[in-house]
Amino acid sequence: MQNRKTKGDRSFITINYILLTLTGFLTLIPILHILAVSLSDSKYVISNTVGILPRGFELEYYKYVLSKHDFYSSYRNTILITVIGTVLSMIVTVLTAYPLSKSWLRGRKFLLLLFVFSMIFYGGIVPSYMLMKMLNLIDTLWSLIIPFLLAQFNMLIIKSYMEGLPESIEESAEIDGAGPTRILFSIVLPMCLPVLASMTLFYAVGYWNNYFHARMFISSPGKRTLQLYLNDLIISATQLQNDMSADEFMNLSPGGVQAATIFAATLPILLFYPYLQKYFVTGITVGSVKG
Amino acid sequence: MKIKKSIVCLLLVTALLLSITACSKGQSGNAGKAKSDLSQQKNTEDNSKSSNSKKPKLKILTWYAPDVDINNDPTYHDVVERTGYDVEYFMLPADNPGEKLNLEVSGGTVYDILKLAPIDYSRLVSQGIYAQLDDVLATHGKNILNSISEESFQTIRKDGKTYGIPQITERPNIDACFAVRQDILDELSLPVPTDLDEFYNMLKTIKQKKPDMIPYTSDNPFNPIILSAFDLYDAWPERNGEITWYGKLPQMKKYLTFMKKLYDEGLLDKDFSMNKSDTILAKFTSGKAAAMPYGWLRAVGTPEALQKNVPEGKISLIFPLKDENGKVGIVPAGFSLNNVSGVMKKSPNIKHAVSFMDAKLDPKNFTFLTLGEEGVTYKVEDGNKYRPIMPEFTKQRGNAYAYLNGFDEKIYPDMWLARIWRDPSLGEAFETLNNKYDQYAVKPALAYMPPLPAEGKYIQSLNAFVQDTFTQFIMGVKPMKEYDDFLNQWENQGGREITKERNEWYQEQAK
Numbered sequence: 001m002q003n004r005k006t007k008g009d010r011s012f013i014t015i016n017y018i019l020l021t022l023t024g025f026l027t028l029i030p031i032l033h034i035l036a037v038s039l040s041d042s043k044y045v046i047s048n049t050v051g052i053l054p055r056g057f058e059l060e061y062y063k064y065v066l067s068k069h070d071f072y073s074s075y076r077n078t079i080l081i082t083v084i085g086t087v088l089s090m091i092v093t094v095l096t097a098y099p100l101s102k103s104w105l106r107g108r109k110f111l112l113l114l115f116v117f118s119m120i121f122y123g124g125i126v127p128s129y130m131l132m133k134m135l136n137l138i139d140t141l142w143s144l145i146i147p148f149l150l151a152q153f154n155m156l157i158i159k160s161y162m163e164g165l166p167e168s169i170e171e172s173a174e175i176d177g178a179g180p181t182r183i184l185f186s187i188v189l190p191m192c193l194p195v196l197a198s199m200t201l202f203y204a205v206g207y208w209n210n211y212f213h214a215r216m217f218i219s220s221p222g223k224r225t226l227q228l229y230l231n232d233l234i235i236s237a238t239q240l241q242n243d244m245s246a247d248e249f250m251n252l253s254p255g256g257v258q259a260a261t262i263f264a265a266t267l268p269i270l271l272f273y274p275y276l277q278k279y280f281v282t283g284i285t286v287g288s289v290k291g
Numbered sequence: 292m293k294i295k296k297s298i299v300c301l302l303l304v305t306a307l308l309l310s311i312t313a314c315s316k317g318q319s320g321n322a323g324k325a326k327s328d329l330s331q332q333k334n335t336e337d338n339s340k341s342s343n344s345k346k347p348k349l350k351i352l353t354w355y356a357p358d359v360d361i362n363n364d365p366t367y368h369d370v371v372e373r374t375g376y377d378v379e380y381f382m383l384p385a386d387n388p389g390e391k392l393n394l395e396v397s398g399g400t401v402y403d404i405l406k407l408a409p410i411d412y413s414r415l416v417s418q419g420i421y422a423q424l425d426d427v428l429a430t431h432g433k434n435i436l437n438s439i440s441e442e443s444f445q446t447i448r449k450d451g452k453t454y455g456i457p458q459i460t461e462r463p464n465i466d467a468c469f470a471v472r473q474d475i476l477d478e479l480s481l482p483v484p485t486d487l488d489e490f491y492n493m494l495k496t497i498k499q500k501k502p503d504m505i506p507y508t509s510d511n512p513f514n515p516i517i518l519s520a521f522d523l524y525d526a527w528p529e530r531n532g533e534i535t536w537y538g539k540l541p542q543m544k545k546y547l548t549f550m551k552k553l554y555d556e557g558l559l560d561k562d563f564s565m566n567k568s569d570t571i572l573a574k575f576t577s578g579k580a581a582a583m584p585y586g587w588l589r590a591v592g593t594p595e596a597l598q599k600n601v602p603e604g605k606i607s608l609i610f611p612l613k614d615e616n617g618k619v620g621i622v623p624a625g626f627s628l629n630n631v632s633g634v635m636k637k638s639p640n641i642k643h644a645v646s647f648m649d650a651k652l653d654p655k656n657f658t659f660l661t662l663g664e665e666g667v668t669y670k671v672e673d674g675n676k677y678r679p680i681m682p683e684f685t686k687q688r689g690n691a692y693a694y695l696n697g698f699d700e701k702i703y704p705d706m707w708l709a710r711i712w713r714d715p716s717l718g719e720a721f722e723t724l725n726n727k728y729d730q731y732a733v734k735p736a737l738a739y740m741p742p743l744p745a746e747g748k749y750i751q752s753l754n755a756f757v758q759d760t761f762t763q764f765i766m767g768v769k770p771m772k773e774y775d776d777f778l779n780q781w782e783n784q785g786g787r788e789i790t791k792e793r794n795e796w797y798q799e800q801a802k
Contacts, residue, residue, distance in 0.1 A: 216391060
């Protein structure tokens with residue numbers, strides 16, 4: 001039997017589509033505006049007469065932004081931190097979650113308590129800084145990876161998911177002579193792929209967006225991450241300088257430079273996001289349903 | 292089997308840990324000094340026996356310099372070559388640098404040289420972070436002492452001792468005026484106003500004949516051009532031998548009443564309390580506003596932007612307005628401390644740090660490091676007019692200002708103009724405003740005052756309070772008769788302490 005939609009249903013659906021499309025477009029407007037500003041002639045940018053479409057098309061701002069050596073180095077730093085950090089984090093997190101998911105682990109409750117406790121209480125930035133200093137990690141990219149290798153929340157999600165897996169599969173593998181490592185890599189992890197994909201994403205976004213700790217631990221201009229670079233750029237463009245920095249000042253408006261930098265930095269994420277979106281949505285609930 | 296497995300596990304874990312520490316050694320580069328870093332907590336100074344050894348690498352923490360590849364700039368390489376010191380620069384963030392600075396200092400990071408904003412310098416001096424430089428300057432800092440005046444040093448001394456090398460603002464200059472649409476003045480047969488009546492008249496006529504335009508837009512309640520007509524040039528003038536805040540002078544009420552009149556009659560932008568500096572620029576260049584606060588810095592790009600939107604638009608400048616006796620005045624920008632370079636007490640290279648900064652001020656090096664080579668990056672006209680040769684100047688010395696630790700106060704003010712003239716329109720705007728420097732400039736009573744303790748606590752919130760209240764007076768939200776109440780509040784919110792402190796400093800200087 002096919003579901004027949006009544007007239008009411010159909011008009012409801014149509015109105016829904018229209019409203020949601022409009023709302024979607026509204027959220028697009030700021031991005032289109034930034035894009036337009038970054039492609040417009042300075043004279044229009046200064047007088048704030050740029051709308052959603054660029055006026056006086058020109059690529060000067062992008063040429064300027066992409067000529068900055070620091071732009072590329074900060075991008076590279078962020079990508080390095082994100083990729084290496086995510087890979088290492090996933091390894092550490094899985095190796096932590098799997099044993100903790102076994103109810104017969106000795107000291108399990110105590111270990112879990114430690115993890116949850118450290119999740120809630122944070123020592124503060126000054127002790128963290130001093131710790132990094134003593135480990136000689138200050139002003140290195142590792143200082144933005146090592147302290148963040150294990151996100152307890154992510155670990156708990158994976159642990160919950162693993163607890164929900166049927167024991168019988170692992171038992172039969174054990175009977176067949178597989179050791180714990182083999183079971184983990186060949187049996188358990190393939191079953192965990194949804195949650196692993198989601199946690200990978202959570203970690204990646206966490207590393208990509210890390211601002212505060214990056215700001216506090218990194219001092220060399222060349223080791224800045226993308227977030228630091230963007231922040232410095234935007235703040236300094238709105239400050240009055242006692243002395244001019246470059247003759248780019250002469251022709252380009254700071255607003256346009258900001259717009260071009262913002263767009264150049266966020267474009268890759270904007271392109272990735274639609275494909276990864278479904279993992280975000282499922283990832284949040286994946287660890288909660290058992291069986 | 293089980294024992295074998297646990298051995299393998301143990302080995303793996305150890306390998307992982309080792310690789311992490313090994314990697315961090317590679318990245319940080321000075322891991323070998325891990326133990327010696329801790330021993331640097333002692334107050335070690337160079338002995339004369341080590342001065343013959345190779346020059347150490349100096350670590351310099353500096354405030355934010357935008358768009359500068361600070362360890363790779365042409366000026367950087369020349370600095371290293373001329374001084375013979377290998378240096379590495381670190382930068383504080385643009386946003387809230389004090390936070391990062393405090394963290395680094397309390398975390399025990401050691402730098403050799405700290406080049407900071409005066410307010411950060413003050414704070415660190417009171418925390419005892421800096422080394423005292425009087426003796427070192429006498430032996431290793433001859434060029435520094437020759438280049439920088441005693442007056443400048445006075446501003447950063449604490450208890451008579453020197454803890455840093457001051458860098459004052461390059462050159463006092465007039466940077467404020469009004470921009471007004473000359474084409475509209477021509478259309479309405481109005482003169483460029485020179486006193487308050489002409490100014491008021493001009494705004495009134497524009498309002499009548501062009502009701503769609505905003506006669507005068509602004510982004511804050513203070514305007515030095517109008518304040519000049521009320522003799523309120525200096526925010527902290529001397530009266531009868533004492534420093535007093537200009538809000539307490541009777542003229543301030545008259546000024547506020549006048550501004551209120553402008554607001555009520557629609558001559559002042561109704562949105563002035565919400566405008567930002569970008570907003571008023573946008574309003575003016577799009578043709579909505581007839582006059583706005585202006586300066587030589589803003590003169591870049593503005594005429595062209597105006598032309599695009601209003602092809603017949605032309606800009607004329609309004610200079611500080613005369614009072615009823617024909618007196619004018621404005622406090623120029625400058626007359627203050629720009630930054631201070633100091634050496635950390637914990638640094639093992641105090642003498643070398645001072646020698647490094649001294650070498651840059653050596654007459655053999657100073658001009659070269661600031662302007663480059665004559666005939667290649669700069670030229671001199673009429674004896675003391677320094678002008679850049681573009682584009683070489685920007686390529687080689689565009690960022691030279693970031694490498695200054697103090698400058699030769701006798702010659703740099705003129706040399707600095709070369710930087711302005713990188714853009715001819717900027718140079719012309721600067722000159723137009725400053726041709727009349729002697730006519731208008733009033734040196735502030737508190738020139739070169741360093742940041743004082745009570746100020747740090749109160750000044751920001753007090754300034755915000757004043758700006759908000761003045762805005763309220765002008766908009767009529769608060770009636771003018773509450774002005775005395777406001778003065779009382781001002782005293783209680785820190786005004787009293789600040790006045791007292793500033794007076795103490797002023798009397799000290801007068802001796």
